Amino acid sequence: MIFLAFKYWKTKITVNAVDKFLRMQEMLGPMRYAYTDITAITRHFRDKLGQGGYGSVYKGVLLPGDVHVAVKMLEGKANCDGEDFISEVSTIGKIHHINVVRLVGFCSEETRRALVYEYMPRGSLDKYIFSSEKSFSWDRLNEIALGIARGLEYLHQGCDMQILHFDIKPHNILLDSNFVPKVADFGLAKLYPRGNNFVPLSVLRGTVGYIAPEMISRSKSDVYSFGMLLLEMVGGRRNADPNAAKSSQAYYPSWVYDRLTEQGVGEISLGAEMHELEWKLCIVGLWCIQMKSHDRPAMSEVIEMLEAGVDILQMPPRPFFCDEGRIHVEDSYHLSSELTAISEEDEQNAHL
Structure with a gap:
C-alpha cells in the first residue's frame, strides 16, 4: 500500500509539473491537443509508421486542409520521463528552419503523451x-x-x-x-x-x-x-x-x-x-x-x-x-x- 501510494504521488507530481509547463507553452508554441483529438487525427491509430524504444509513430491527418502529420505516442520510460517530454516540446516548439523538423502540436493528459510533427514522406x-x-x-x-x-x-x-x-x-x-x-x-x-x-x-x-x-x-x-x-x-x-x-x-x-x-x-x-x-x-x-x-x-x-x-x-x-x-x-x-x-x-x- 505504501509503495503504491508513493508511486501514485510521484506520478502525480510529474504530471502536475508537465501540465504547468504546457499551460505556459500554449501561449508561445505549438497547439495542444486532447487525447480524443489524437485518436481522431490518427483514425484510432490505424496507420502505424514505426516503432522504437520511445513508443510508436502513427500517420495522421489534420482537418481542415488534409495536412498529413506523424504522431509519436510516448510509451514506457519515455512517457514517464516528464523532463524529456518538456525538453522536446520546449526545444523545437518555437523553431522554424527548413532543416529542422517542425513540431505541430502535442498532447498531455495525465500519463498519456503524444508529439505531433510535420509528416516526412521519405x-x-x-x-x-x-x-x-x-x-x-x-x-x-x-x-x-x-x-x-x-x-x-x-x-x-x-x-x-x-x-x-x-x-x-x-x-x-x-x-x-x-x-x-x-x-x-x-x-x-x-x-x-x-x-x-x-x-x-x-x-x-x-x-x-x-x-x-x-x-x-x-x-x-x-x-x-x-x-x-x-x-x-x-x-x-x-x-x-x-x-x-x-x-x-x-x-x-x-x-x-x-x-x-x-x-x-x-x-x-x-x-x-x-x-x-x-x-x-x-x-x-x-x-x-x-x-x-x-x-x-x-x-x-x-x-x-x-x-x-x-x-x-x-x-x-x-x-x-x-x-x-x-x-x-x-x-x-x-x-x-x-x-x-x-x-x-x-x-x-x-x-x-
Whole structure:
C-alpha cells in the first residue's frame, strides 16, 4: 500500500509539473491537443509508421486542409520521463528552419503523451544509406549533408539559447518529399546559454558510436556525431560493423583514413574511382571526428568546407581511434587515461 501510494504521488507530481509547463507553452508554441483529438487525427491509430524504444509513430491527418502529420505516442520510460517530454516540446516548439523538423502540436493528459510533427514522406536517412542498392548520387548526398549541417548550425548559433541535440545519427534525420533533410528527435536535447561551451558530464547522453569521446564540449559533441554520420553516408555502412569484428575493417573511420592516406585521392569502393564529392565528404567527416574537441571545426566551418571546392581541403590528422583500427579490451586502461587527459585539456582551454 505504501509503495503504491508513493508511486501514485510521484506520478502525480510529474504530471502536475508537465501540465504547468504546457499551460505556459500554449501561449508561445505549438497547439495542444486532447487525447480524443489524437485518436481522431490518427483514425484510432490505424496507420502505424514505426516503432522504437520511445513508443510508436502513427500517420495522421489534420482537418481542415488534409495536412498529413506523424504522431509519436510516448510509451514506457519515455512517457514517464516528464523532463524529456518538456525538453522536446520546449526545444523545437518555437523553431522554424527548413532543416529542422517542425513540431505541430502535442498532447498531455495525465500519463498519456503524444508529439505531433510535420509528416516526412521519405522516412529516415538510414533506410537509404544502408540499403544494398546505392540510392543517392554524390550530388544528392552532398546536398543532404549540407542541409543537415545548416540545421545543426542553426541550433548551435541561430537561436536565443544554444541547442545541443546529443543524438545525431541517420535514424534521426528525416527526409521530406523532395529529400530535404530535417534534424529530428529532440528527446535528449538540452538548452544552454550561447556563451557557455561546456556542460557537466552528468547530463550527457546519446547513442554509442556517435557520442563524442571527451564528453564535455557541447557543440563539438554534435560535430563529432555529424562526422560519423558523413562517413556512414559515404560508405553505406555503420561506423562500427559487428560483422567485421575480426577484420581490419571493423572500425570504418580507420579504414577510410587508411585508404585516403595510402592512395591519396584513390578509391574506397573497390574497383571504382573515387568521386571528388566522395573524397570531400570523407575529408570533412574525418575533420569532425578528431579526438580533441578544439581540433574539430564549428558547424559554420563545416558548411564552408562542404560548399568549397576539393582543391582547398587538407587531409586532417589521424583520429585517435584510427591508430589500431579498433580498441582492444586490454587497451581500455590506456584509452581511459588518454581520454581523461583530452577532457582535462579541453576543459582548461575553455577557461583560457
